[in-house]
Amino acid sequence: FEGMTVVELAKRTGSSVRSLQEIMASVGEKVGSEFDPITIDVAELVSTEVGVNVKRLHSEEGAILKPRPPVVTVMGHVDHGKTSLLDALRKTAVAAKEAGGITQHLGAFVVSMPSGASITFLDTPGHAAFTAMRARGAAVTDIVTLVVAADDGVMPQTLEAMSHAKEANVPVVVAINKCDKPGADPERVRIQLGSEGLPLEDLGGDVQVVEISALTGTGLDKLEEALLLQAELMDLKARVDGPAQAYVVEARVDRGRGPLVTAIVKSGTLSVGQYIVVGAEWGRIRAIRDTLGRATELAGPAIPVEIEGMKGLPMAGDDITVVGSEERARMLSQGRRKKLEQGRLERMSQENQEICAEEG
Numbered sequence: 001f002e003g004m005t006v007v008e009l010a011k012r013t014g015s016s017v018r019s020l021q022e023i024m025a026s027v028g029e030k031v032g033s034e035f036d037p038i039t040i041d042v043a044e045l046v047s048t049e050v051g052v053n054v055k056r057l058h059s060e061e062g063a064i065l066k067p068r069p070p071v072v073t074v075m076g077h078v079d080h081g082k083t084s085l086l087d088a089l090r091k092t093a094v095a096a097k098e099a100g101g102i103t104q105h106l107g108a109f110v111v112s113m114p115s116g117a118s119i120t121f122l123d124t125p126g127h128a129a130f131t132a133m134r135a136r137g138a139a140v141t142d143i144v145t146l147v148v149a150a151d152d153g154v155m156p157q158t159l160e161a162m163s164h165a166k167e168a169n170v171p172v173v174v175a176i177n178k179c180d181k182p183g184a185d186p187e188r189v190r191i192q193l194g195s196e197g198l199p200l201e202d203l204g205g206d207v208q209v210v211e212i213s214a215l216t217g218t219g220l221d222k223l224e225e226a227l228l229l230q231a232e233l234m235d236l237k238a239r240v241d242g243p244a245q246a247y248v249v250e251a252r253v254d255r256g257r258g259p260l261v262t263a264i265v266k267s268g269t270l271s272v273g274q275y276i277v278v279g280a281e282w283g284r285i286r287a288i289r290d291t292l293g294r295a296t297e298l299a300g301p302a303i304p305v306e307i308e309g310m311k312g313l314p315m316a317g318d319d320i321t322v323v324g325s326e327e328r329a330r331m332l333s334q335g336r337r338k339k340l341e342q343g344r345l346e347r348m349s350q351e352n353q354e355i356c357a358e359e360g
């Protein structure tokens with residue numbers, strides 16, 4: 001995008017240079033020569049006004065990429081032990097840190113391994129959350145942990161999870177859970193998954209399978225190792241320097257602190273004091289906390305943090321964009337809100353027309 005001028009934007013949006021300059025002036029932007037470069041914020045704002053979508057393409061060209069932790073989502077059939085597994089993993093996360101701090105439920109947590117590597121788990125099991133995030137364009141998950149109970153085997157939601165992962169092109173690591181149970185039959189689960197087309201490692205494929213018990217904790221270390229190995233194969237890297245691009249994992253309102261957003265940075269670094277536009281809301285980052293509640297100034301890639309300072313409540317899956325000033329933040333969020341409202345009205349009038357057509 002770098003270095004776009006008003007002339008180019010006019011070409012791309014099919015509007016006249018003059019009308020774009022008028023819009024810029026009306027939102028308080030300095031209007032220079034039509035060959036002056038304009039920022040992405042202004043381009044988005046102006047384009048929204050003339051009804052054109054601007055997609056922010058972040059050029060990673062020339063940027064220094066550094067390895068980042070994988071972001072993992074746990075999926076599987078109801079009662080197969082997703083919540084138990086996340087609870088057990090979260091405990092290892094806190095124990096390892098010996099922080100003794102209050103574990104906050106932020107919708108995500110980090111497990112740090114003795115080797116120094118770490119894994120970020122999204123704490124919102126369930127396929128609805130995964131699909132909702134994807135529908136909003138938030139491809140945050142790198143790996144799906146598919147939980148299958150050893151005493152129950154492959155069930156409808158197991159298959160559903162498999163197809164979600166496949167559609168999203170996200171690799172699966174299978175955790176055969178409840179292996180402590182007398183009726184456990186992990187071999188049967190392997191055969192079932194294999195016959196459903198999952199290319200298991202044991203059968204010459206590349207999908208790792210680990211036997212665990214979320215109840216006793218057996219095999220959790222093996223699962224973590226498997227996830228790190230998968231991550232290594234994927235060579236996950238992110239740009240650390242420069243403006244952040246991030247996603248909302250969860251948002252809630254705290255009585256004292258106002259809207260709180262759990263975010264995961266995709267690339268770049270968020271820092272306290274920055275103005276951000278989050279979906280159709282905006283704010284200025286007043287505080288950043290890690291998942292153990294410790295205050296920090298910066299948030300880099302793949303580590304979940306809690307952000308304080310939003311003026312309104314965004315939604316899970318919303319994107320977080322850093323902008324240069326309060327004025328821009330306000331205008332960008334206003335522009336997006338207007339667009340949302342327009343979309344809503346259009347859908348409503350379409351529905352009305354359909355009703356009329358039916359009646360006619």
Ligand code: GDP
Nearest residue numbers: 077078079080081082083084177178213214215
């Ligand atoms: P979810 O619906 O997938 O989140 O499943 P839950 O985590 O709520 O677990 C459902 C039930 O299975 C609960 O009663 C758990 O205590 C039990 N459970 C989960 N993991 C294990 C396990 O490894 N072994 C045994 N014996 N029970 C388990």
Ligand code: MG
Nearest residue numbers: 082083084125
């Ligand atoms: Mg559950």
